[in-house]
Amino acid sequence: MYVIDRRLNPRGKSLENRQRFLRRAKALVQGAVRRSSESRDIKDILEGGEVVLPIGGMNEPRLQRGNSGVRDQILPGNKTYVEGDVIPRPEGGGGGAGREGGDGEGEDAFRFVLTREEFLDLFLDDLELPDLAKRRLTHMEHDSPTRAGYSVSGSPANLAISRTVRLAMMRRTALSRPTAREIELLEEEIAETVDEESKSALQAEIEALKSKAKRIPYIDPIDIRYRRFETKPKPVAQAVMFCLMDVSGSMTEHMKDLAKRFFMLLYIFLTRRYRHVDIVFIRHTDRAEEVDEKTFFYSQATGGTQVSSALETMRQVIIDRYDPSDWNIYAAQASDGDNAYSDLERTEQLLHQVLPLTQYFAYLEVSEPDSSFSSHSSLWQLYERVDSQDAPFSMRKVANRSEIFPVFRDLFERKEERQGAAQ
Amino acid sequence: MTEANSSRLFEGADWDFATLQRIHDACEDVALIELGLDVYPNQIEVITAEQMLDAYSSIGMPLFYKHWSFGKHFAHQESFYRKGLMGLAYEIVINSSPCISYLMEENTATMQTLVIAHAAFGHNHFFKNNYLFKQWTDAAGILDYLTFSKNYIARCEERYGQAAVERTLDAAHALMSHGVNRYPGKRRPDLREEEQRERERRAYEEQAFNDLWRTVPTGPGKTIKELSIDRRRELLGLPQENILYFLEKSAPRLQSWQRELLRIVRHVAQYFYPQGQTKVMNEGTATYVHYKIMNRLHDQGGIGDGDFLEFIKAHTNVVFQPQFDDPRYSGFNPYALGFEMMQDVERIVVSPTAEDREWFPDIAGVGDPMSVLRDIWANYRDESFVSQFLSPHLMRRMSMFHLSDDPDETRGLVVQAIHDERGYRRIRRQLARQYDIGWIDPNIEIIDVDLAGDRRLLLRHSVVHGSLLDEANAKQVLQHLADLWTYDVLLQEVDAQDTVIKEHLATPRAVAMAA
Numbered sequence: 001m002y003v004i005d006r007r008l009n010p011r012g013k014s015l016e017n018r019q020r021f022l023r024r025a026k027a028l029v030q031g032a033v034r035r036s037s038e039s040r041d042i043k044d045i046l047e048g049g050e051v052v053l054p055i056g057g058m059n060e061p062r063l064q065r066g067n068s069g070v071r072d073q074i075l076p077g078n079k080t081y082v083e084g085d086v087i088p089r090p091e092g093g094g095g096g097a098g099r100e101g102g103d104g105e106g107e108d109a110f111r112f113v114l115t116r117e118e119f120l121d122l123f124l125d126d127l128e129l130p131d132l133a134k135r136r137l138t139h140m141e142h143d144s145p146t147r148a149g150y151s152v153s154g155s156p157a158n159l160a161i162s163r164t165v166r167l168a169m170m171r172r173t174a175l176s177r178p179t180a181r182e183i184e185l186l187e188e189e190i191a192e193t194v195d196e197e198s199k200s201a202l203q204a205e206i207e208a209l210k211s212k213a214k215r216i217p218y219i220d221p222i223d224i225r226y227r228r229f230e231t232k233p234k235p236v237a238q239a240v241m242f243c244l245m246d247v248s249g250s251m252t253e254h255m256k257d258l259a260k261r262f263f264m265l266l267y268i269f270l271t272r273r274y275r276h277v278d279i280v281f282i283r284h285t286d287r288a289e290e291v292d293e294k295t296f297f298y299s300q301a302t303g304g305t306q307v308s309s310a311l312e313t314m315r316q317v318i319i320d321r322y323d324p325s326d327w328n329i330y331a332a333q334a335s336d337g338d339n340a341y342s343d344l345e346r347t348e349q350l351l352h353q354v355l356p357l358t359q360y361f362a363y364l365e366v367s368e369p370d371s372s373f374s375s376h377s378s379l380w381q382l383y384e385r386v387d388s389q390d391a392p393f394s395m396r397k398v399a400n401r402s403e404i405f406p407v408f409r410d411l412f413e414r415k416e417e418r419q420g421a422a423q
Numbered sequence: 424m425t426e427a428n429s430s431r432l433f434e435g436a437d438w439d440f441a442t443l444q445r446i447h448d449a450c451e452d453v454a455l456i457e458l459g460l461d462v463y464p465n466q467i468e469v470i471t472a473e474q475m476l477d478a479y480s481s482i483g484m485p486l487f488y489k490h491w492s493f494g495k496h497f498a499h500q501e502s503f504y505r506k507g508l509m510g511l512a513y514e515i516v517i518n519s520s521p522c523i524s525y526l527m528e529e530n531t532a533t534m535q536t537l538v539i540a541h542a543a544f545g546h547n548h549f550f551k552n553n554y555l556f557k558q559w560t561d562a563a564g565i566l567d568y569l570t571f572s573k574n575y576i577a578r579c580e581e582r583y584g585q586a587a588v589e590r591t592l593d594a595a596h597a598l599m600s601h602g603v604n605r606y607p608g609k610r611r612p613d614l615r616e617e618e619q620r621e622r623e624r625r626a627y628e629e630q631a632f633n634d635l636w637r638t639v640p641t642g643p644g645k646t647i648k649e650l651s652i653d654r655r656r657e658l659l660g661l662p663q664e665n666i667l668y669f670l671e672k673s674a675p676r677l678q679s680w681q682r683e684l685l686r687i688v689r690h691v692a693q694y695f696y697p698q699g700q701t702k703v704m705n706e707g708t709a710t711y712v713h714y715k716i717m718n719r720l721h722d723q724g725g726i727g728d729g730d731f732l733e734f735i736k737a738h739t740n741v742v743f744q745p746q747f748d749d750p751r752y753s754g755f756n757p758y759a760l761g762f763e764m765m766q767d768v769e770r771i772v773v774s775p776t777a778e779d780r781e782w783f784p785d786i787a788g789v790g791d792p793m794s795v796l797r798d799i800w801a802n803y804r805d806e807s808f809v810s811q812f813l814s815p816h817l818m819r820r821m822s823m824f825h826l827s828d829d830p831d832e833t834r835g836l837v838v839q840a841i842h843d844e845r846g847y848r849r850i851r852r853q854l855a856r857q858y859d860i861g862w863i864d865p866n867i868e869i870i871d872v873d874l875a876g877d878r879r880l881l882l883r884h885s886v887v888h889g890s891l892l893d894e895a896n897a898k899q900v901l902q903h904l905a906d907l908w909t910y911d912v913l914l915q916e917v918d919a920q921d922t923v924i925k926e927h928l929a930t931p932r933a934v935a936m937a938a
Binding site: 001002003004005006007009016017018019020021022023024025059060061062063064065066067068069070071072073074075076077078079081082083084085086087088089 | 440443444447448451464465466467468469470471474489490491492493494495528543585589593596597598599600601744745746747748749752755821822823824825826827828829830832834835836837838839840841842843845846850853854856857864865867886887888889890891892893894895896897898899900903
């Protein structure tokens with residue numbers, strides 16, 4: 001007999017089979033995600049985690065008997081039955097009469113756990129920002145070094161002095177290296193004492209301290225740290241995404257929530273899919289401001305509504321920072337459709353200025369739950385006119401949380417050919 | 424080794440490799456000397472939980488080829504394991520020489536002792552001595568053959584693409600249950616030779632390759648109409664119940680590598696064929712052996728009282744049999760039934776009642792339970808074991824009864840027999856039938872190929888008791904079969920009077936499996 005320790009073998013032997021399985025199950029997993037998205041919070045969805053797959057799609061078929069015909073079973077645990085007794089059939093098939101063989105995997109769905117990465121990859125796989133056409137192929141030669149922490153080796157030019165000194169100090173304190181001040185104090189004491197015996201004792205103490213200070217260097221090679229750099233490739237295709245949202249008083253909490261979810265999703269989608277995407281958040285009431293992500297999603301504002309202000313701000317940002325010849329520009333706007341009547345004309349003008357600059361402009365009109373959209377809002381009517389002019393533009397209405405996913409998919413599904421939004 | 428028996432093998436849960444060695448040697452003494460077992464050399468491998476799941480999902484084999492279905496099983500098992508719904512299998516043991524048993528590193532010393540006794544001696548003895556395994560499996564060659572098949576399939580993937588290989592394997596897996604020979608051939612399988620022959624076949628193909636033959640214009644072949652039906656069937660070796668074998672030999676448009684893949688799947692299916700027929704006996708034997716060994720070690724003082732209690736708890740869980748109305752019930756637990764029957768045989772041999780003498784005149788009271796059991800382990804399979812050795816005593820103990828579910832019986836399920844004088848033999852016959860693989864697997868044969876016409880393959884399912892094939896499954900399997908055959912496939916379900924009850928027809932998909 002001999003014992004072999006296999007624990008040191010490379011881990012993840014099953015990884016390849018797992019990947020193969022996921023490739024096989026891709027369509028199914030995506031379907032499962034879509035289904036579960038209607039009942040789950042977006043945040044939960046993006047946790048990845050468990051999906052439930054219908055077993056049928058991943059079934060490994062075998063030639064086996066079905067449930068027709070006479071089935072005979074021997075069962076254990078008879079209590080009161082005698083020969084000839086008749087037991088009414090339990091509801092839902094043979095409850096008492098389990099399946100033959102007794103070790104089948106007879107479930108109609110099976111669930112398994114996906115990592116967040118796997119999950120999102122699968123989910124986002126068939127979504128793509130439309131028509132990322134203006135690729136500016138920058139050569140990879142322009143790798144730029146970026147700071148990436150510290151390392152224990154490097155060139156003298158990259159010596160991180162403050163970090164080194166800090167570590168040295170920590171080490172000296174930890175090993176209680178005597179400071180110069182302590183020795184000075186003792187020497188003063190010697191000068192003051194006359195008693196020979198205590199003098200020599202102090203002298204011995206000073207010697208001990210000095211030799212200890214010698215043994216513990218002020219700066220040791222192990223303290224030394226260097227600045228570390230990693231080279232990051234320059235973006236191959238860069239895009240900027242403008243998120244516009246109405247945060248005025250007419251937007252209820254529910255509508256904001258819808259819009260927020262839409263953008264969150266958008267945000268996650270973008271940050272996952274494109275490494276070189278800038279995102280600009282613009283929120284507006286009757287004035288618009290560019291804000292950071294946190295403010296955009298989580299802080300309150302009140303006021304009237306002037307959509308034009310947001311478009312104006314967007315135009316300004318484009319002029320300042322995102323030259324359309326260098327950037328692919330996308331915009332998504334969420335609003336309840338309210339707009340000051342006086343502002344409509346200005347909005348239309350601006351929209352006509354902004355649209356040619358963008359690759360794509362998505363408009364999401366949010367409303368109270370279960371409302372029927374019987375009448376069209378002023379903004380909707382305005383945008384419909386724009387929409388019919390064959391611009392890279394699409395618009396959708398959303399009332400319930402469960403509609404966000406489908407709409408989102410709708411807006412950003414790969415389109416075979418560029419087309420206006422099909423209603 | 425006698426000192427080891429007189430002192431503790433281990434104290435507490437911790438163990439190291441020296442402990443394992445001591446445990447193994449102590450078990451070996453009991454197994455070989457006291458129980459008279461005969462085993463393959465043992466190889467014990469210590470693995471992690473993840474590796475256990477891995478082995479578990481590739482049908483318990485350590486070096487299986489890559490296939491998505493194993494990934495599916497892994498994900499499946501893992502989700503159970505994570506939720507804590509399922510402890511891992513106690514043991515995975517491989518029918519090979521040397522016999523490989525896996526020990527999980529998380530197990531306590533007591534559990535390791537249990538697994539060594541159970542797998543390295545119980546299963547090991549069964550594999551080496553049972554007639555089915557002797558007939559059907561080649562323990563010495565299996566590991567090498569699996570390595571070969573894994574590498575061969577990986578090479579095929581490189582050469583012909585993953586998708587094509589996967590399609591072929593999917594189809595082969597679907598037909599796996601009907602890819603075995605049920606009757607032993609003239610020779611014992613020899614997998615080493617098998618691998619050698621594969622190389623020779625390929626070498627021959629390469630030598631004999633002549634572009635001339637590929638470019639010969641293929642007109643209508645020689646007319647076969649004048650062949651009589653019988654002659655035609657004889658040429659094709661029909662009727663044939665081994666579908667994979669038939670395809671490998673006769674499918675007109677398969678590439679040689681695809682034939683080799685079918686062959687590999689067929690060999691694997693054949694290798695596992697005996698295990699499906701001996702679940703109860705195999706687990707019963709292993710459980711009986713571990714119970715004997717553990718008790719003996721405890722008596723000798725090798726295992727302390729506290730540790731022995733831990734064993735008793737684990738053992739009780741293993742042989743737990745939920746009753747039919749328990750939500751946990753899913754058929755007979757093979758560990759429970761097997762162990763109970765082995766214990767029962769021992770009881771009959773040592774201290775029979777008058778009833779036992781009447782029922783089992785051959786073994787009642789002969790006094791040496793181990794030799795009787797060794798004989799049983801060597802010469803029976805589940806079906807014959809149950810039909811000969813299930814005693815009235817045990818039927819009463821387990822309160823067995825026979826329930827019949829006839830769709831024509833509107834009143835409900837009928838109790839046909841219970842554990843009484845009238846019912847014993849009927850229950851025994853019925854339970855044996857539940858373990859009869861010829862009864863469990865539908866009996867399907869290839870009976871004809873219409874060579875003169877559209878080359879349609881004709882299969883027949885001999886229906887018993889009006890039990891038809893599960894339609895959705897059958898449809899998928901036939902689709903796979905048609906893809907391999909590349910012409911239409913027709914399956915007829917035929918009852919005892921030769922009337923066709925139902926037909927399934929499959930047409931090959933556009934993505935031709937074969938070139």
